[in-house]
Amino acid sequence: MVATFAVVDDDRASQRMLADILNAKGDVIAEFSSGQEALKFFESGRRVDVCFIDLLMPDISGIEVVEKALPLHPTTLFVMVSQVEAKTLLANAYAVGIEFFIHKPINRNEIMAVTDRVLEKHRLRSTLEQIEKSLAEVRFPGVARTAETNEQTLKKRFQLIFADLGILGETGVRELQAIILHFKDREDELSNLPLRLIYDAIAATEEEIQSIEQRIRRIIKQALGNIALRGLEDFYDEYFERYASKYFDFSEVRERVLELRQKRTSTARINIRKFLIALYTDVFHIN
The missing domain is CATH 3.40.50.2300 (Response regulator)
Incomplete structure (x- = not known):
């Protein structure tokens, strides 16, 4: 090749x-x-x-x-x-x-x-991966046919979504990922618990709850800005269409687009719970 x-x-x-x-x-x-x-x-x-x-x-x-x-x-x-x-x-x-x-x-x-x-x-790595795959098929014929473990699959889903939103690698994505994984199979709690209790679920100390809240609010606001910028440049941008109304209240997106157009500082509010539910849905592929 x-x-x-x-x-x-x-x-x-x-x-x-x-x-x-x-x-x-x-x-x-x-x-x-x-x-x-x-x-x-x-x-x-x-x-x-x-x-x-x-x-x-x-x-x-x-x-x-x-x-x-x-x-x-x-x-x-x-x-x-x-x-x-x-x-x-x-x-x-x-x-x-x-x-x-x-x-x-x-x-x-x-x-x-x-x-x-x-x-x-690159060639040696590919050869080694092929050897490991062959050995796994011999040792665990039923399991080895699965291309990825559930953990690897979920990690890739998070990475792709965060990349689409323009926040991959930014401060706060770790907390977002931790919350979604913590509430796996408990979507009702994620939908209904007060946000403070949601943050508390991944906080090591009481003092850390406020820091987590600030990081999550900041990273979601950054994602909103990134998606709004795509809409400003092209209203039919695939990422704008995919995420604007699903992850954010559309009024928030419209307000941020106007702010970007007028070069004003953002005052748009964000719906944290809606973002968390949308992320949960996409990660676990719930239709």
Whole structure:
């Protein structure tokens, strides 16, 4: 199978040079000049075998892109290319999961050598996964045919929903996930309990309840802003249509769209319970 690549670099000359080199090793199927463009690509569900990405870009950094994209596509390998030599930034890049850090100016031989190494790692990982799958089928023939455990399936559902809402990796999503999992098979309680008791169900201490409430309110408001922005740009945007009225009161969405249009600070209220019920429904696929 031909290897697939993506190139992310706000410098058009570097982007073109990388793509030309990588096309000798496979197919460059995506090129982006900003981190946001690359992130939308990964959040849409598309993937590549290897992504070469610049560290510093005008909108969001390569580190931020890798941090948010890797949980969605754990088999994609990331190689960072940059003029930056600061040890702290390099350490941060490796901490979020990159495979290699290449310093600019771009050297064709170095790019080719690194590409060979990451593709070999990709091939070995795929082989190992196939071996593990074969062994599992021998040991547990009934269980192994299930592609994923329930836990893995639920984790992926959370990740996809949070990615669609533009809040994947943000502070507060952990609490949202914890609440939904805590009330599994107890939707009536999630619908009827006072919100404070819902927060209390995942709080370690009484003092933590207020912090959880603030984080959840903040993250839902952020999600509202993201969805409203999509509606502002395109009223028929698929994410806007999918989430606007299901996760939020539509009056809230309309108010936030108007605020964005007029560049006003948000005063829109949010219906936390409606958001929680919608998230619960989507995660557990209740029709």
